[in-house]
Amino acid sequence: MALSKTLANRRRSWLRKMLTVVCSGIIVAFLLGERTRSAPASEYQVKAAFLFNFTKFVEWPPTAFGDSNTPLVIGVLGQDPFGSYLNETVQGESVNSRQLQVERYRSVAEIKRCHVLFISRSESDRLNQIVATLKYRGILTVTDADAVDTGVIIRFVNEGGRIRFRIDSSAAKAAKLSISSKLLRLG
Amino acid sequence: MTDGSSIRRKLMSIILVTSTAVLLLTCASFFAYEFFTFRTTTATNLSTMGAVLASNATGSLIFNIPEDATEILSALQAEPHIRAASLYDANGALFATYPKDSPADRFPSAPEIDGYHFRDGYLISFQPVVQGGKRLGTLYLKSDMDGIYARFRLYAAIAAAVILATSLLAYGLSRRLQWQISLPILALTQTAKAVADRGDYSVRAQRIGTGEFETLTDAFNHMLERIHEGDTALRDSEERFRSAMSYSAIGMALITPEGSLLDVNQALCDMIGYTRDEILSTRFESLVHSDDVAANVNEFQRLLNEQTNVYRVEQRHLHKSGQVIWVDLSMSIVREQTGKPLYCIAQIQDITNRKRDEELLLNLNSELEERVQERTRKLKEANSELEAFSYSVSHDLRAPLRAIDGFSRILLEENADKLDEDGRRVLDVIRHNTQNMGRLIDDLLAFSRLSRKQMEPCLVNMSELARDVFEQLKPGFIDQKIHFKLSDLPATYGDPALIRQVFVNLISNAAKYSRPKPETVIELESHSKNGDYVYSVRDNGVGFDMAYSKKLFGVFQRLHSLEQFEGTGVGLAIVQRIVHRHGGLVWADARIDEGATFYFSLPKEKKFDGDIATGE
Numbered sequence: 001m002a003l004s005k006t007l008a009n010r011r012r013s014w015l016r017k018m019l020t021v022v023c024s025g026i027i028v029a030f031l032l033g034e035r036t037r038s039a040p041a042s043e044y045q046v047k048a049a050f051l052f053n054f055t056k057f058v059e060w061p062p063t064a065f066g067d068s069n070t071p072l073v074i075g076v077l078g079q080d081p082f083g084s085y086l087n088e089t090v091q092g093e094s095v096n097s098r099q100l101q102v103e104r105y106r107s108v109a110e111i112k113r114c115h116v117l118f119i120s121r122s123e124s125d126r127l128n129q130i131v132a133t134l135k136y137r138g139i140l141t142v143t144d145a146d147a148v149d150t151g152v153i154i155r156f157v158n159e160g161g162r163i164r165f166r167i168d169s170s171a172a173k174a175a176k177l178s179i180s181s182k183l184l185r186l187g
Numbered sequence: 188m189t190d191g192s193s194i195r196r197k198l199m200s201i202i203l204v205t206s207t208a209v210l211l212l213t214c215a216s217f218f219a220y221e222f223f224t225f226r227t228t229t230a231t232n233l234s235t236m237g238a239v240l241a242s243n244a245t246g247s248l249i250f251n252i253p254e255d256a257t258e259i260l261s262a263l264q265a266e267p268h269i270r271a272a273s274l275y276d277a278n279g280a281l282f283a284t285y286p287k288d289s290p291a292d293r294f295p296s297a298p299e300i301d302g303y304h305f306r307d308g309y310l311i312s313f314q315p316v317v318q319g320g321k322r323l324g325t326l327y328l329k330s331d332m333d334g335i336y337a338r339f340r341l342y343a344a345i346a347a348a349v350i351l352a353t354s355l356l357a358y359g360l361s362r363r364l365q366w367q368i369s370l371p372i373l374a375l376t377q378t379a380k381a382v383a384d385r386g387d388y389s390v391r392a393q394r395i396g397t398g399e400f401e402t403l404t405d406a407f408n409h410m411l412e413r414i415h416e417g418d419t420a421l422r423d424s425e426e427r428f429r430s431a432m433s434y435s436a437i438g439m440a441l442i443t444p445e446g447s448l449l450d451v452n453q454a455l456c457d458m459i460g461y462t463r464d465e466i467l468s469t470r471f472e473s474l475v476h477s478d479d480v481a482a483n484v485n486e487f488q489r490l491l492n493e494q495t496n497v498y499r500v501e502q503r504h505l506h507k508s509g510q511v512i513w514v515d516l517s518m519s520i521v522r523e524q525t526g527k528p529l530y531c532i533a534q535i536q537d538i539t540n541r542k543r544d545e546e547l548l549l550n551l552n553s554e555l556e557e558r559v560q561e562r563t564r565k566l567k568e569a570n571s572e573l574e575a576f577s578y579s580v581s582h583d584l585r586a587p588l589r590a591i592d593g594f595s596r597i598l599l600e601e602n603a604d605k606l607d608e609d610g611r612r613v614l615d616v617i618r619h620n621t622q623n624m625g626r627l628i629d630d631l632l633a634f635s636r637l638s639r640k641q642m643e644p645c646l647v648n649m650s651e652l653a654r655d656v657f658e659q660l661k662p663g664f665i666d667q668k669i670h671f672k673l674s675d676l677p678a679t680y681g682d683p684a685l686i687r688q689v690f691v692n693l694i695s696n697a698a699k700y701s702r703p704k705p706e707t708v709i710e711l712e713s714h715s716k717n718g719d720y721v722y723s724v725r726d727n728g729v730g731f732d733m734a735y736s737k738k739l740f741g742v743f744q745r746l747h748s749l750e751q752f753e754g755t756g757v758g759l760a761i762v763q764r765i766v767h768r769h770g771g772l773v774w775a776d777a778r779i780d781e782g783a784t785f786y787f788s789l790p791k792e793k794k795f796d797g798d799i800a801t802g803e
């Protein structure tokens with residue numbers, strides 16, 4: 001714990017450093033002219049992998065699964081930015097011997113049994129409402145929309161062209177999700 | 188004690204070397220154990236630490252956040268022995284390093300096989316980073332071994348201190364304990380040294396310690412005692428010999444088998460007039476008179492050749508002054524046990540005076556002998572003259588006697604009628620006396636002849652001789668009834684004619700002096716006494732008074748009157764002379780009227796000479 005605290009402290013100072021680095025990086029990127037944007041596809045490729053990997057560090061409450069054969073469902077709410085990446089990523093994979101299943105929802109109402117829910121940027125305006133609806137349903141909510149303090153558990157952020165994420169541990173707690181410290185430290 | 192320090196040092200060093208070696212070996216095994224244990228422990232610790240790190244770093248790898256991995260690795264600052272660490276992703280590319288800013292070439296460019304190994308004094312470990320059975324990458328750790336070296340330095344210091352302390356303890360203990368061994372040996376050594384240095388065998392080793400040391404000391408002391416006894420005996424013997432030699436009145440010399448002189452005493456120096464040094468510088472032969480050297484050398488050679496152990500010669504030496512000295516030399520030899528001659532001892536006595544005396548005596552003797560011969564010759568002349576005289580006197584005396592007797596008989600026979608009774612009686616008396624005198628003269632002649640007769644001794648059968656004599660005499664005593672009892676008499680040496688005369692005289696005496704008895708008993712017996720045979724002739728006659736026994740054997744001595752018993756008084760004198768000439772004795776035993784016994788002894792061996800016994 002001491003290690004993680006110091007790491008957290010260090011991370012904040014590191015964060016400030018990185019912010020300046022990222023800002024200057026953005027300026028440099030603009031100056032260089034669209035060079036770094038050459039791989040938009042790979043961004044969602046990475047995010048798809050992240051979604052999948054998050055499942056390894058999160059424990060759902062027992063009620064989240066009907067029985068041991070209940071698949072782990074990764075859902076996408078709104079406009080799907082992943083294309084085929086998400087399906088490709090989870091293809092043939094299993095977590096804790098559960099099959100992985102990808103579902104896509106147009107609205108919150110469509111969500112029945114879901115464990116990881118990616119909320120697309122298309123839903124940015126309805127974010128508070130969505131979160132409020134799903135808050136206690138034991139769903140690990142993830143978004144790459146600008147959603148600071150909205151109650152979404154994991155937010156993707158772009159730091160210096162690299163994809164990072166932030167975790168709202170109180171939101172996770174509210175959703176009765178247990179997130180591994182290894183993951184928490186990274187977010 | 189200085190000489191004893193050797194064994195003490197040796198004992199001490201044995202103890203110290205042994206204890207130190209044991210300690211060193213113990214320490215070495217302990218070190219080895221510690222080394223391997225520590226390596227294993229270090230590897231285990233490293234593996235545990237690596238497992239924690241790897242587990243923590245899974246997220247970093249999964250979400251590709253090297254900064255976080257770097258942060259995780261930087262926690263290794265708490266472990267100063269970790270010199271380097273790095274994380275590789277699943278593709279083997281370097282992902283994060285510790286220390287953070289080290290150049291990449293300080294780390295392996297790619298992960299190696301999982302596991303740990305020691306290389307160049309470092310412990311190198313590669314561990315997999317796994318999440319959910321999926322390998323995410325590899326963790327590399329490099330730990331120095333300063334811990335073990337530091338610990339070894341500590342151990343070495345402790346071991347050195349322990350060895351030092353133990354050595355001191357061992358030194359102290361052995362200093363005390365080794366006395367049990369070294370003290371008895373030192374005591375023995377000191378004693379042996381005292382004996383060797385001073386030759387003093389009266390020293391005794393003190394009894395220290397028990398068991399073998401006691402036995403050793405006792406044996407040593409016993410040996411010393413034996414040597415001491417032997418030494419004392421040798422010294423005494425030497426002293427006695429030296430003293431005997433020095434103070435001997437007899438000259439003495441020690442001579443080597445080669446003839447050189449080893450030592451001489453003062454008596455010898457005085458005897459031959461040389462100083463001791465002068466004698467010792469010469470050889471023994473040169474001291475001997477040149478005429479006697481050959482005999483001496485010959486005898487000396489016989490001595491060396493073991494033909495004799497001692498020889499004795501009388502020889503001449505030359506005094507320094509040139510004077511000849513006669514000596515009696517006795518040379519004995521002393522040999523080793525093997526028989527090899529060691530030296531000879533000469534004892535030399537000056538017999539010059541004796542020799543001179545002997546010569547004088549010899550001269551005197553021969554002179555004396557001459558004089559004795561002269562005297563004897565004269566004596567013999569005188570004696571034979573005397574005998575011739577007495578014989579002629581006796582012989583010449585018989586002629587007138589025969590004339591007197593003859594004419595008296597003629598007168599008596601032819602003129603008997605002219606003579607009256609008284610005249611005839613007177614003539615009978617004249618004749619009787621004349622005949623008596625004739626017998627006296629006969630006996631005297633016989634007696635004097637006896638002295639001149641040469642003895643012819645041989646073994647004489649005494650029984651036979653006695654019986655023969657009795658038979659010869661018997662007719663003379665026809666009117667007597669005689670019982671002659673003859674025992675078995677042993678034969679002995681003597682002149683038969685003379686012994687016969689003895690028996691004749693004694694038996695006829697016995698018969699004669701027994702005549703008054705109605706029956707005469709004559710007994711002849713014998714017995715042994717002091718190497719002689721004693722013969723006895725006993726009668727039952729008138730006997731005699733022992734008070735007059737000394738007169739018995741004198742010439743013309745008679746104990747009875749002529750009227751009672753006829754006789755001349757010469758018979759027993761003749762017996763005595765004959766027995767004396769045979770080396771025997773005569774004596775008698777008698778009581779008046781109870782008979783007499785005459786004894787004579789003759790030696791069993793022939794010890795008389797055939798010569799005339801003189802002086803009777």
